Amino acid sequence: MPTRHSDQHRSSFPCTIWVVNPFDDIPGEGLPPIRFWSLCRVLAARGHDTTWWTADWSHRRKARRTPPTGVRASEGFGLQVVPVRAYTRNVSLARIASHRDFGSNFERLATELVEAGTLARPDVILVSLPPLESPEAAVRLARRYGARLVVDIMDLWPETFERLLPGPLWLRRFASPLLLGRMRARRRAIVAVADGISAVTRTSLDTTLEGSRRDVPRHVCYLGADMPQHDGSIADVGADRPLQCVYAGTLERSQDLQTLVGAARILATESVPVTLHVAGTGALEPMLREAAAAITGRCDLKVHGLLAKPDYERLLLRCDVGLVLVKPESCVTVPYKACDYAAAGLALVNSLPGELQRLVDEYHAGIASIAGDPASLASVIRRLATDRAMLAKMRHGARRLAAAVFDRSHTFPRFAEWIEAIHAGG
Numbered sequence: 001m002p003t004r005h006s007d008q009h010r011s012s013f014p015c016t017i018w019v020v021n022p023f024d025d026i027p028g029e030g031l032p033p034i035r036f037w038s039l040c041r042v043l044a045a046r047g048h049d050t051t052w053w054t055a056d057w058s059h060r061r062k063a064r065r066t067p068p069t070g071v072r073a074s075e076g077f078g079l080q081v082v083p084v085r086a087y088t089r090n091v092s093l094a095r096i097a098s099h100r101d102f103g104s105n106f107e108r109l110a111t112e113l114v115e116a117g118t119l120a121r122p123d124v125i126l127v128s129l130p131p132l133e134s135p136e137a138a139v140r141l142a143r144r145y146g147a148r149l150v151v152d153i154m155d156l157w158p159e160t161f162e163r164l165l166p167g168p169l170w171l172r173r174f175a176s177p178l179l180l181g182r183m184r185a186r187r188r189a190i191v192a193v194a195d196g197i198s199a200v201t202r203t204s205l206d207t208t209l210e211g212s213r214r215d216v217p218r219h220v221c222y223l224g225a226d227m228p229q230h231d232g233s234i235a236d237v238g239a240d241r242p243l244q245c246v247y248a249g250t251l252e253r254s255q256d257l258q259t260l261v262g263a264a265r266i267l268a269t270e271s272v273p274v275t276l277h278v279a280g281t282g283a284l285e286p287m288l289r290e291a292a293a294a295i296t297g298r299c300d301l302k303v304h305g306l307l308a309k310p311d312y313e314r315l316l317l318r319c320d321v322g323l324v325l326v327k328p329e330s331c332v333t334v335p336y337k338a339c340d341y342a343a344a345g346l347a348l349v350n351s352l353p354g355e356l357q358r359l360v361d362e363y364h365a366g367i368a369s370i371a372g373d374p375a376s377l378a379s380v381i382r383r384l385a386t387d388r389a390m391l392a393k394m395r396h397g398a399r400r401l402a403a404a405v406f407d408r409s410h411t412f413p414r415f416a417e418w419i420e421a422i423h424a425g426g
Contacts, residue, residue, distance in 0.1 A: 014048050015048055015123035015124060016048070016121065016124075017048045017049070017050045017125075018053060018110075018126070019077075019127075020053045020138055021036045021053075021054060021127070021152075021154075022054050022082070022084070022131070026052070027067075027074070028068035029058065029061070029065065030309075031309060033226075034223065035154075035200070035224075036128070037052075037075075038224075038226075039412055040052045040075070041075060042412045042415070042416045044075065044077040046416055051119065054080070055082055055084045055102050056081045056084060057085075057086050057098060059090075062086075062087070080119075082102055082106045082109060083101065083105055084099075084102045084105065085098050090252070099132070099133045102131065103132075103134045103137045110141055111141070111144075121146075122142075122145055122147040123147055123148065124423050125142050125147050125150070126151075126152055126198075127149070127150070127151060128151075129152065129155075129157065129187065129190065130154060131157075132183065132190070136190060138151075139193055148422050148423055148425075149195050150194065151190055151196075152199065152200075153198065153199035153205060155332075156208070158180035158184060187208070191216075195216070196217040196218070196219070196422040197216050197218045198218070198219045198221060199218075199220055200220075201222065201355050203333040203355045204333060217421070219415065219418045222339060222405060223336050224411050225343035227343050227407050227409065228317060228344055242273040242274055242275050242298070243272075243381065243384060244274075244318060244319040245275065245319060245320065245322075245323055245349070245381060246277040246315060246341075247278050247280075247325055248280055248337050249337045251280050251285045251288065252282045253283065254330040255325055255326055256326060256351055256371050256372065257278075257284050259325060259377055260288075260323065261287075261291040261374075262374025263276075264276055265291075265295060265374070267381060268296065269297075270378075271297055271299075272378075272381070272382050274299050274385050275299075276300070276301045277302050277304060278292075278301070279304045279315055280305075281305055285305070313344075316344035319344070320347065321349055321381070321384055322337065322340070322342075322346035322347070323349050324337060324338050324341070324356065325351055325377075326351060326352050326371075327372070328353060328354075332352065333354060333356060338350070342365060342398040342401045342402035345396070346395060346398055347365065347395050348367075348394075349367060349380050349384075350366055350369065351369050351371040360401070362401075363398070364393060364397035365397035366397070367383070368380075
């Protein structure tokens with residue numbers, strides 16, 4: 001059951017809000033609520049008539065989804081599922097076609113339901129970007145029904161595609177405006193008419209609004225985490241206990257997992273007592289399992305696969321270090337895993353320069369490693385394995401970071417209040 005907020009947190013001006021995102025897991029799909037599920041819960045608890053529009057194809061599971069019955073009774077918000085064609089690869093023409101389906105079918109279904117009186121006209125439409133097609137449909141629907149439009153920047157499209165262009169860096173930079181310029185123009189057109197722009201990081205917000213002169217309300221709400229239900233204490237870790245590190249998340253090529261395998265081999269050769277846990281699934285899972293079987297000695301690489309929420313939470317709480325191993329060219333700035341690690345009180349080993357590392361440094365919550373450099377990662381892990389006093393300080397710093405910046409019980413109500421202010425400004 002969702003966590004309900006007390007009446008003092010209910011809005012004095014309840015309205016009808018549509019939340020549009022095809023990617024996040026919905027109720028009944030096994031994983032805990034993340035951004036849009038959490039936001040819908042908060043908006044509904046504040047008294048708003050909230051409907052989440054999603055796709056009938058699961059982006060994570062690559063499988064057809066059927067929404068459970070009774071979502072509004074159990075969660076407080078409605079769920080509208082939009083038919084789209086399937087895709088199996090994240091970078092593919094089939095995925096582009098699926099996004100087109102989502103945009104056109106969302107607009108068609110929304111119009112039909114409103115005109116039939118089945119669904120109330122929206123006062124606010126909050127739509128995620130990417131993809132581009134559903135925000136473009138939301139622009140037209142907002143105009144049709146006089147709704148306020150909020151665009152939530154989840155990823156940098158088309159910047160994230162630059163790394164997929166062939167050739168050396170100088171050639172990709174030359175070709176990018178020619179090949180991806182149309183996508184940038186579409187994004188600019190969406191942003192130009194939005195009544196508010198929110199984003200998962202400051203970097204995403206600034207990049208999206210670069211060159212924009214419009215005084216549009218803006219807000220940053222990190223992906224965040226639900227703080228674990230414990231007292232926040234961190235046990236003293238003796239030097240005789242192997243260091244417990246975890247990488248959690250997708251096992252795809254945008255993640256720096258070859259570097260993890262290389263570091264594990266170095267640490268095994270050096271007989272450093274450490275266990276490296278990997279939790280998640282993806283195309284690189286077979287490679288990781290093969291490597292884990294070959295690594296012997298005091299360094300142990302364990303591949304758990306995709307864990308259910310209780311098992312995932314238990315794994316984090318018995319670890320000491322969280323590994324943020326993401327290739328910088330992925331355009332990811334502050335991933336989910338960093339928020340989860342900090343909430344669990346894990347020292348962060350981070351390969352992403354920029355916004356996340358600034359937060360880590362500010363709160364003394366971890367240490368940087370160099371992406372693509374197994375020796376750098378092995379050196380950082382070795383240092384944490386031998387200096388347990390420094391490890392304890394960084395773990396406390398990570399908890400402070402989570403409480404100040406990532407705690408959804410505070411950040412999502414503030415996000416909801418900002419959305420309400422956009423509505424009131426209309």
